[in-house]
Amino acid sequence: MKEISRHKWYRTMGAIAFAALFTAACAGPEKKEVGPQLAVARTAVADAVSAGAPEFAPMELRDAQENLDAAGKAAMAKDYKKAKWLGEKAQMNAQLAIARARSGKAKQAEEAVKESHRALQDEMNRTAE
Numbered sequence: 001m002k003e004i005s006r007h008k009w010y011r012t013m014g015a016i017a018f019a020a021l022f023t024a025a026c027a028g029p030e031k032k033e034v035g036p037q038l039a040v041a042r043t044a045v046a047d048a049v050s051a052g053a054p055e056f057a058p059m060e061l062r063d064a065q066e067n068l069d070a071a072g073k074a075a076m077a078k079d080y081k082k083a084k085w086l087g088e089k090a091q092m093n094a095q096l097a098i099a100r101a102r103s104g105k106a107k108q109a110e111e112a113v114k115e116s117h118r119a120l121q122d123e124m125n126r127t128a129e
Contacts, residue, residue, distance in 0.1 A: 008092040008108065031080045040067050044094035053097035056104030064093035 053061040071086035087110050 007036045012027040029088055034071075034080045034083045036089065037084050037091075038068070038071055041071065041087040041090040041094065044091045044098075047103065048094040048097040052101040053094075055101070057100035060093050060097035061098055064090045064100050065096055067093060 023033050041064075045061070045068055048057070048064060067086045067090035071083045071090060074080075074083035074086055
């Protein structure tokens with residue numbers, strides 16, 4: 001009778017040890033990936049600001065900053081899966097903000113060239129008369 005109890009105890013303890021190791025193994029890589037992901041997201045947000053996102057893509061920049069802040073809070077709460085996901089979302093929003101800012105600057109430059117062309121055309125027409 002004692003042998004059966006001892007066997008159940010070993011089996012239960014083995015299952016608990018396996019569950020603990022499995023949980024630790026699953027949580028480990030996510031924890032390791034959060035730090036670099038947040039650093040990449042922070043850099044992307046900073047790049048968006050320097051690319052002109054506050055002027056040309058304020059909503060995308062705001063979303064990126066909010067997601068980055070939420071990712072930092074999730075990491076502090078040790079919710080690494082959520083932190084990584086929010087960091088990736090912040091990075092994507094920042095990249096979208098960069099693209100929109102570049103597009104806005106290109107449109108602005110196009111308008112400046114068109115205006116310059118019109119002014120030059122007007123000047124040529126005046127001198128031709």
